Amino acid sequence: MLTAKQFEGLKKANLSIDAQKSRERISEGYKSASSEVKKAIHALSGLTQNTFYNAFQKGTASPKMVLAMAQLLGVSPYYYIGETDKKDSFNDETLKKFLAEKKLAVIKKAGRPAKKVAVAKVKVEKPVKPVKKGRKAAVKAVPAPKAVPKKAASVPKAAKTPAAKAAPADNEVFIQVSIPKSPKLQRAIANLDEESAVLLLRALIRKTDASDQAKALCDIIKSCLLS
Numbered sequence: 001m002l003t004a005k006q007f008e009g010l011k012k013a014n015l016s017i018d019a020q021k022s023r024e025r026i027s028e029g030y031k032s033a034s035s036e037v038k039k040a041i042h043a044l045s046g047l048t049q050n051t052f053y054n055a056f057q058k059g060t061a062s063p064k065m066v067l068a069m070a071q072l073l074g075v076s077p078y079y080y081i082g083e084t085d086k087k088d089s090f091n092d093e094t095l096k097k098f099l100a101e102k103k104l105a106v107i108k109k110a111g112r113p114a115k116k117v118a119v120a121k122v123k124v125e126k127p128v129k130p131v132k133k134g135r136k137a138a139v140k141a142v143p144a145p146k147a148v149p150k151k152a153a154s155v156p157k158a159a160k161t162p163a164a165k166a167a168p169a170d171n172e173v174f175i176q177v178s179i180p181k182s183p184k185l186q187r188a189i190a191n192l193d194e195e196s197a198v199l200l201l202r203a204l205i206r207k208t209d210a211s212d213q214a215k216a217l218c219d220i221i222k223s224c225l226l227s
Contacts, residue, residue, distance in 0.1 A: 001071055002095070004044050010063040010104050018082030019059030025080050027056040029069050037072055044068045063104050067095075 016022040030038065030052050042048065045068035055065060061081045070077040076088035077098050088094070098104075205218055 001092070002044075002067060004046070007045055007064055007068065010067070013063060013102075014060045015063060015066060015081045015102060016059055016061040021059075021082030022061040022080060023056060023059035025082070026052070026061060026065065026069065029073055029075065029080070030056075033073060040072050041068045044072065063102065067098075071095075 030041070033041065038049075045064040047062075047064055047068070052065065055061065066077045066080045069075065069080060070090045074090050076084065076086065076090060076094055078084040079087050201218075201221065
């Protein structure tokens with residue numbers, strides 16, 4: 001016989017072969033049972049009363065419904081699904097045959113879970129090959145890398161002049177400006193009026209961003225004017 005726990009493992013399916021016969025026979029068997037037997041059928045199958053009334057109308061026969069009624073009413077489960085017209089009796093042989101033919105899974109009684117045995121993991125190291133005694137292998141001398149002489153930092157031409165050797169005051173940078181002293185240039189400077197000098201100075205200031213020499217010349221003129 002099946003227990004309520006084993007009934008939970010039965011799959012959901014419609015085992016009815018003849019819906020008309022299943023409708024009439026399940027309805028007849030359930031309604032003819034006493035109230036106590038009905039309660040036992042519900043407790044064993046886990047099905048509600050509405051599920052049985054639904055089967056009365058559609059003619060469906062689930063494994064839980066059929067086996068619960070067959071076991072408690074002593075009627076063959078084949079009778080409720082319409083496979084046979086004989087009620088016969090219900091016994092263990094009929095139960096085993098029915099479960100095997102309909103391929104219904106049944107939960108076996110659960111035993112105590114086996115204790116897990118802790119298995120220590122052992123690290124297996126590869127055996128070290130013994131070193132053969134004999135002559136030591138000749139070790140080639142690795143020549144030391146040649147030291148590459150560092151190149152001396154290039155000194156700007158302006159630093160070689162006497163003006164560059166003197167320590168600059170207030171972070172000033174002196175750049176030697178060479179101006180060719182031609183007679184034509186000297187005459188132009190001598191004939192330079194005030195207005196032309198102002199225009200020339202403005203033009204020189206605009207070029208200071210593009211030429212270091214122009215910037216140095218402009219600084220010299222400024223220092224001369226402010227001294």
